[in-house]
Amino acid sequence: MNFTRLFAIVIKELRQLRRDRITFGMILGIPTLQLLLFGFAINLDIRHIDAGxxxxxxxAHSREILAGLDATGVMTVRAQVTTPEQLQTLMRRGRISIGLVIPPDLERRLETRDRPALQVMVDGSDQTVQAAARQLAVMPLPGMRANYQGVEVVNFYNPERRAPVNTVPGLIGVILTMTLVMFTAMALVRERERGNLEMLIATPVSPxxxxxxxxxxxxxxxxxxxxxxxxxxxLVFAVPIRGSLLEVYAAALLFIIANLSLGIFISTxxxxxxxxxxxAFFxxxxxxxxxxxxxxxxxMPRAAQWLSEVLPMTHFIRLIRGIMLRGAELTDLPNDLLALAAIATVLLIISTRRISKRLD
Structure with missing residues (x-):
């Protein structure tokens, strides 16, 4: 082996890498950004779950119990209503993940200890919410004596607490993102590398x-x-589809368009x-x-939540879990529907304009 020639090839590759600013920047930028972003954003502690x-x-006793639960930081009260049915409606629409019901005979239940003094309604479509409910169930509450199981947890939408019920709807988003963004990200690049883009420029095709x-x-x-x-x-995991199958496909179609627009943007x-x-992997x-x-x-910290709101998959996860598992309708989730449509539209417009510049 000639080490002089080997060293010359290494130097050539390093110089070529330095001239390739995008690749060189990603070598340093990807680990730096991901370490800082995920190091701050990923938090396994369950905090501030939206509750009704x-x-x-x-x-005074019931208000003391609610204040004590709110002070734990596990949940944050977002709504106060008058009936459990209203809590179920809010949960189906994704407005809350936990519902707390204090019965009118609270004092008697605490005295006789024959029935639970507090009912916790849980959105079982999210595993993290189930974990939060288990934390609330074992917390000592004011007025509850020792060895008294005073909290009853009612798991909606996934009473058996089966993991596939939670993960399969989300995997639709993961699979679509993984495949479609990468496929389309290489579309225009492949055309340019093969010389087909120059041929398109000579045709009357519009951006x-x-x-x-x-x-x-x-x-x-x-x-x-x-x-x-x-x-x-x-068939394999017995995951239910409680909502409209047509609306499942409508949400998926919007998400697919958003991913494809992102892929085309990357390709430019x-x-x-x-x-x-x-x-695409980034x-x-x-x-x-x-x-x-x-x-x-x-x-997540507030800044990470803001960032997640511009990601298509954040809104699709809420839509697909709401429709499939909670039986919600698209009209029950207007914010996520509009956000996903806006992301898809903006990405499509930007991608088209960048393609227009290439064709001009």
Whole structure:
């Protein structure tokens, strides 16, 4: 082996890497940004879960119990209503994740200890909420004597607490993001590397026609993937679809368009297929880790929550879990629906304009 020639090749590769600013920046930027972002954002402590309250006792004791629970930081009271049915409605619409019901005969129950003094209603479509409810169930409450199980936990939507019920709907988002963003991220780059982009410039094709033409085939691929996951989820894991199947596909279609628009946008930035793949992977991790799929959204710092709101998967996770597991309708989740539509629209417009500059 000639070490002089070997050293010359190494130097050549390092110089070429230095000239490739995108790749060089990602070598340093990816670990730095991800360490800082995820180090601060990922928090396994369950904090500030949105809760609703029905206080039918309206006594000093009941208010003391609610104040004690709120002071734990595990939950934050967002709504006070008059009936448990109203709590169920708020939970179905995704407004709260925990409901607290204090019965009118609170004092008698605490005295006789024959029935629970507090009922905790749990949104079982989210595993982190189930863990929060278990924390609340074992907390000592004012007026509750020792060896008295004074808290009753009622698990809605997933009473058996089966993990696949929580994970399969979210996996639809993960799979679509992983495949569609990466596929489309390399689309224009592949055309440019093969010299096809120059041929397109000579044709009367418009930027919108080029963008939509690139997107349409992958929309069909995405819908096929959704069908496969839903079918296997039902047959293998017995995951229910309590809401409208049509609305499941409507939410998935909007999410697919957002992912494809993101992929096309990446393809306008990358100079090679390798760079496009790197960028696609860079956008994948934040969507998985900050969307609420793996880690509790409520436990994230406020800045991380703001960042997660611009990620398509954050809103899709809420939509798909709401429709599939809670039986919600799209009209019950207007904020996430509009946010996902806005993200898809903005990304599509930006991508088309960047393609227009390339064609001009």
């Amino acid at each position: 309250v029905v206080d039918q006792a309206q006594t 919108w026609e080029l963008t939509i033409g690139k997107v349409l085939p992958f929309i069909a691929i995405g819908l096929v993937q959704v069908t496969v996951v839903l079918t296997l989820g039902k 930035l990358a100079k090679s297929q390798f760079q496009a793949m790197q960028m 956008t994948l991790l934040p969507q998985i880790l900050l969307s609420g799929f793996m880690f509790p959204y409520a436990g």
